[in-house]
Amino acid sequence: MPKTRMTNQRRIILEELRKLHTHPTVDELYALVKTRMPHISLGTVYRNLDLLAETGKVVKLSSAGNMRRFDGNTAPHHHIFCKVCGRVADVPSSAFPSVPRESVQIPGFTVTAVRVEYDGLCEACMTRAEKGEVQEQAS
Amino acid sequence: MPKTRMTNQRRIILEELRKLHTHPTVDELYALVKTRMPHISLGTVYRNLDLLAETGKVVKLSSAGNMRRFDGNTAPHHHIFCKVCGRVADVPSSAFPSVPRESVQIPGFTVTAVRVEYDGLCEACMTRAEKGEVQEQAS
DNA sequence: GTCCTTGCAAAATTTTTGCACAGGG
DNA sequence: CCCTGTGCAAAAATTTTGCAAGGAC
Numbered sequence: 001m002p003k004t005r006m007t008n009q010r011r012i013i014l015e016e017l018r019k020l021h022t023h024p025t026v027d028e029l030y031a032l033v034k035t036r037m038p039h040i041s042l043g044t045v046y047r048n049l050d051l052l053a054e055t056g057k058v059v060k061l062s063s064a065g066n067m068r069r070f071d072g073n074t075a076p077h078h079h080i081f082c083k084v085c086g087r088v089a090d091v092p093s094s095a096f097p098s099v100p101r102e103s104v105q106i107p108g109f110t111v112t113a114v115r116v117e118y119d120g121l122c123e124a125c126m127t128r129a130e131k132g133e134v135q136e137q138a139s
Numbered sequence: 140m141p142k143t144r145m146t147n148q149r150r151i152i153l154e155e156l157r158k159l160h161t162h163p164t165v166d167e168l169y170a171l172v173k174t175r176m177p178h179i180s181l182g183t184v185y186r187n188l189d190l191l192a193e194t195g196k197v198v199k200l201s202s203a204g205n206m207r208r209f210d211g212n213t214a215p216h217h218h219i220f221c222k223v224c225g226r227v228a229d230v231p232s233s234a235f236p237s238v239p240r241e242s243v244q245i246p247g248f249t250v251t252a253v254r255v256e257y258d259g260l261c262e263a264c265m266t267r268a269e270k271g272e273v274q275e276q277a278s
Numbered sequence: 279g280t281c282c283t284t285g286c287a288a289a290a291t292t293t294t295t296g297c298a299c300a301g302g303g
Numbered sequence: 304c305c306c307t308g309t310g311c312a313a314a315a316a317t318t319t320t321g322c323a324a325g326g327a328c
Contacts, residue, residue, distance in 0.1 A: 005302050005307060026292080041310045046293065080248050091245055104257065106230055109219050111259040118245060119252040126249055144282060144327050165317085180285045185318065
C-alpha cells in the first residue's frame with residue numbers, strides 16, 4: 001500500500017466530519033467543506049472519505065439509506081436509522097448490554113466486527129406519521 | 140394505501156427470491172427472473188421488490204455494500220457481510236445469544252427493530268488476501 | 279369496467295475515473 | 304525531485320419515473 005499524504009483537502013474533510021454528530025452523506029459533507037475550500041471537487045471528497053475509511057480514521061455507514069453516510073467518531077458505538085427520513089443518530093451504549101466480541105464464530109467466515117443497528121422513527125417523522133402524512137422511503 | 144394485486148411478475152419475483160439463500164442484488168434477481176419471463180423489465184423488479192418489502196414479504200438489506208440486496212427469508216435472523224466481495228450470508232442464530240427486543244429505549248426515537256450484523260471475510264476472499272491479492276471494495 | 283401494473287425508455291441520482299497539473303515529504 | 308493527490312469533466316453504475324397499453328379482480 002502506497003503511503004498517504006496529509007493534504008489540505010484531506011485534513012479539512014476530516015476536521016469537518018469530526019465536528020459533526022450528524023453522520024452526513026458525501027453531498028452534505030461536500031457542501032460543508034466547500035465553504036472552507038470552494039474549489040474542492042466532489043470526486044476528491046469521495047476519494048478521501050474512502051481512503052480515510054480504509055485507514056480507520058472515519059467510519060463508513062452504508063446501512064439503511066440509499067446514500068452512504070460517514071461517521072467521524074471511531075469509538076465503538078451503535079446507530080439508529082430513521083426509516084422515513086434516513087437520519088442517523090448515535091445510540092448510547094447503555095441501551096444495549098455488552099456485545100460479545102471475539103466470541104462469535106461463523107462457519108465459512110472470519111469475523112472482524114459486530115454491529116448492532118436499530119431501525120425506528122425519529123420524533124419529527126413520528127409526529128408526521130400520526131397526522132397521516134406518512135411515506136416511508138429511506139428504508 | 141391502494142390494494143395490491145398478485146400479478147405474474149410479482150409472484151415469480153417472490154418465488155425466485157425465496158428459492159435463493161444468496162441475498163441477491165436487484166440485478167442478480169432480475170437476471171434470474173428473466174429466464175422465466177424474458178420480457179420483464181428491470182423497473183418492474185425494482186418496483187415489486189420495494190412493494191414486497193413494504194408488505195414485509197421480503198427483507199431489504201441495504202447494509203455493507205453499494206447495491207441493495209434482498210432476502211426472501213423473513214424469519215428473524217442475522218447477516219454477515221464480506222468486506223471484500225460484498226457477499227452476504229445468514230448467521231446461525233446460535234452465534235449470538237438472545238437479542239433484547241422491546242427492552243431498548245433510545246431518546247428521540249421509537250425503535251421498531253434491532254439488527255445484529257457482522258463484518259468479515261469469506262473463505263474465498265480470505266485465501267486471496269493471504270496471497271497478497273487483497274483489494275477491499277465493497278465495504 | 280376500474281385502476282393497479284407493466285414495459286420501455288428517458289431521466290435522475292450517486293459514484294467512479296482518466297488525465298494533466300499541483301504540491302507534500 | 305518523485306510520486307501521490309487534485310480539479311474537472313466525462314463516464315459508469317444504480318435507481319426512479321412518465322406514459323400508454325395490459326391485466327387482475
